[in-house]
Amino acid sequence: MSEKSIKTVKIIALCISLILMIMAGRAFYEHRYFKGAVVLSSGVTEVKKLSDYFSPLEGTTNDCNIYILDSGNPGGTVMVIGGNHPEEPGANLTAQVLVENAQLEKGRLIVVIWANRSASTVSRPGDAYPQFYHIPTDWGIKKFRMGDRWAKSCLLKLKQRI
Incomplete structure (x- = not known):
C-alpha cells in the first residue's frame, strides 16, 4: 500500500470514528437531559x-x-x-x-x-x-x-x- 493510500484509509477511519462518537454522544445527551411529562x-x-x-x-x-x-x-x-x-x-x-x-x-x-x-x-x-x-x-x-x-x-x- 502506498503512503497516500494509508493516509486516505486513516482519514476515512477518523471520519467514521467521529461520526460514531457524535451519534453516541447525542444519544447519551438525550437520555441524560430527558424530561418526562x-x-x-x-x-x-x-x-x-x-x-x-x-x-x-x-x-x-x-x-x-x-x-x-x-x-x-x-x-x-x-x-x-x-x-x-x-x-x-x-x-x-x-x-x-x-x-x-x-x-x-x-x-x-x-x-x-x-x-x-x-x-x-x-x-x-x-x-x-x-x-x-x-x-x-x-x-x-x-x-x-x-x-x-x-x-x-x-x-x-x-x-x-x-
Whole structure:
C-alpha cells in the first residue's frame, strides 16, 4: 500500500470514528437531559422538593419532586416511593400513574416518582438495556426513561456539601 493510500484509509477511519462518537454522544445527551411529562391529577394538592426536607440536596441531581395528595379529611398517610432502582420501571411507573390519576376520599398520599434521580440519568447501553420505553395511551405514545443504579458522583458531591 502506498503512503497516500494509508493516509486516505486513516482519514476515512477518523471520519467514521467521529461520526460514531457524535451519534453516541447525542444519544447519551438525550437520555441524560430527558424530561418526562408528569400530568398532575386534580387530587395533587402540593408539589414539594426533597430539598425542602434536607437542604444539602438543593441544586443537585437528586433533588426530586414530592407530590402530596391530601383529601382534606382525616385518615391515614401512605407514602409511595418509585425509582429506587431506575432500571426497574415498575415502581416509578406505578408512582407516576398514582400522581396522574389518584383521587382520595380520606387521608393523604405522598408520592416520589424518582427517588434516585441521579441514577435515572445514566443508562446501561453495554448491557442491552433500552434507553427509553414507550407506552401507548389515548392521547399518544408516552416516553419514559430507563436508568441504572449508578449514582456515585452525585452522592460524592452531596457528601462534600455536608
